[in-house]
Amino acid sequence: MLKAHKAHASVLRDRSVLALLSARSVSLLGNAITPVALAFAVLGMPGGSATVLGTVLAVRMASQILFVLVGGVIADRFPRQRVMVGADLVSGAVHAGLALLLVSGAATPLSLAALSALSGAAAALFEPASRSVMPQLVEGDALQSANALLKLSMRGGSILGAALAGVLVATVGAGWTLMVDAGTFFLSAALLALVRKVPAAGGGPSKTMAAALREGWREFTARQWVWVMVTQLAFVNVLLAGSFYVLGPVVAKEAYGGATGWSAILTTQAVGFVLGTVVAMRVRPARPVRAAALATAGFPLSLFFLAAEAPLAAVCAAAFAAAVCVDVYEVMLDTALQQHVPPEALSRVMAYESLGTFALVPIGAAVVGPVSAGAGVGPTLVGAAVLIVAAGLAVLLLPSVRSVPPVPAASAASDASEGDREGAR
Known part of the structure; x- marks a missing residue:
């Protein structure tokens, strides 16, 4: 405990980390x-509907999935802090453009979808860098x-933003709320500019994009525990996306007073x-x-109770x-990846992890309705929960998952070439 406290203190003394x-x-x-803001902006437009909103959101998600591997290559080639600053500046400009279109009344579904695609691409460039800069x-x-x-x-930040969003949309409108949103990206870029400059991790620009992606894939698959954990999480996310986030509101409407009850669940x-x-x-x-x-065996606890x-x-x-x-899972896994994957390939491995764990999420949201219509909401929730628990226990059968030790970040590269690779053989 004392060791952990000293670690917290040393982190908080670092101005770049702050x-x-x-x-x-x-x-x-x-x-x-x-x-x-975007939801109420679209729904408030002439011809706005749930279909139009779904299309705009789907375009953004598809763009982020499409470009996340490119983001991983860029973050390994160039200084990650600069990549994050650039991505935030692009996001700020895109969201300011969305706000201006809405405030001026010139927004159309096509223009919103186009800018949402740019927003998704900027987020894809940002994420791999943001998840791999801390070890530097x-x-x-x-x-x-x-x-x-x-x-x-x-x-x-997420909790505060969710609380502010409704107040801002109700008081100043969706367009100006998106302008506030744009301002947060510019402020984030300014704060990131204060982070001390760190050199590029490796993966120099002499390699083609395809070669860099192949190299990243080799690092991703070299450690059995990495791709096994990602496969498990992809399976879990597909089940959770449909069961909790789609069927949860259905149960809340029937048993817990609708939006009020669902809000209480999400708040806790x-x-x-x-x-x-x-x-x-x-x-x-x-x-x-x-x-x-x-x-991960604890992820579906609420599904049993909802059922x-x-x-x-x-x-x-x-x-x-x-x-x-x-959150215990996410911190443990991110730290393990940062400690065991060579720094020059870390962003690409993180990009493959993001792609693997979230690319199939829309499938879960799409199929849970028909499944629950045939099997019933309660049995569908229980079935999803049992499968999630089983997936968590199944990966523990593999020695490569059970035996990964914590290692000092400085020795991660040398350790990667020894025991870590054994599970892949």
Whole structure:
């Protein structure tokens, strides 16, 4: 415990880390505002409908998925801090453009979709760099504390942004709310400019894009535990996307008073995310990947309670506990990847991880309706929950998942060429 406390203190004394934490908090505040403002902007347009809104959001998601691997290559070739600044500036300009179109009354579904595609591309460039820059600022045992503090700052920004979004849309309108959103990206870029300059990690520009992607794929598949954990999370996300985020509101409408009850569940979930990062700051398991795999067994707790239409307080408690597990998982896995993957390939590996874990999420949202119509909402929720628990336990059968140790960031590259690769043989 004392060791963890010293790690927190050393992280918080670093001005560059503080600037990064502040930038991510501001950026996530804006990210939480975007979907609310954009939804009401589209629905308030002449001809606006759920179909148009779905198309605009789908275009943004598709663009982010399409360009995330490119973002990984760029973040490995160039200084990651500069990549993040550039991506934030592009995002700010795009969201300012969206705001101007809406305020002027010139917005059309096509123009909103086009700018949303640019926004998704900018987010794709930003994410791999943002997930791999911390090891260049913090080393050793302090890295897990830094990742937990980063997650905490991001969760705080998201919670505040979600609270502000409704107030802003109601008071100044969706267009001006998106202008505030644009301002958060420019502020984030200014804060990131304060982060001390770090050199490019490697993967120089002499390589073609295809060659760089192949090299990243080799690093991604070289460690069995990496691709196994990503495959597991992809499976889990498909099930959660449909069961919790689609069927959850259905149950809330029938049993918990609709939006009020669902809001209570999501609010307690958000608090759970925050506590999860605090737990992740303090816990130092001897086998972090094994701990992360075990944590996934807690992800579907709320599904069991929703299926039983348990009292709202019980569902909220389950959502709270599940959220704690989610953030413990994310901090543990991100730290393990940062410690074991060579720095010059880390952004590409993170990009493959993002692509693998989220590319199939829309499928879960699309199929859960027909499945629940045939099997019933309750059985569908229970079935999804059982499969998620089973997936978490299944990966623990592999020695490569159970045995990954924490290592100092400085020795990650040498360790990667030894025991870590054994699981892939």
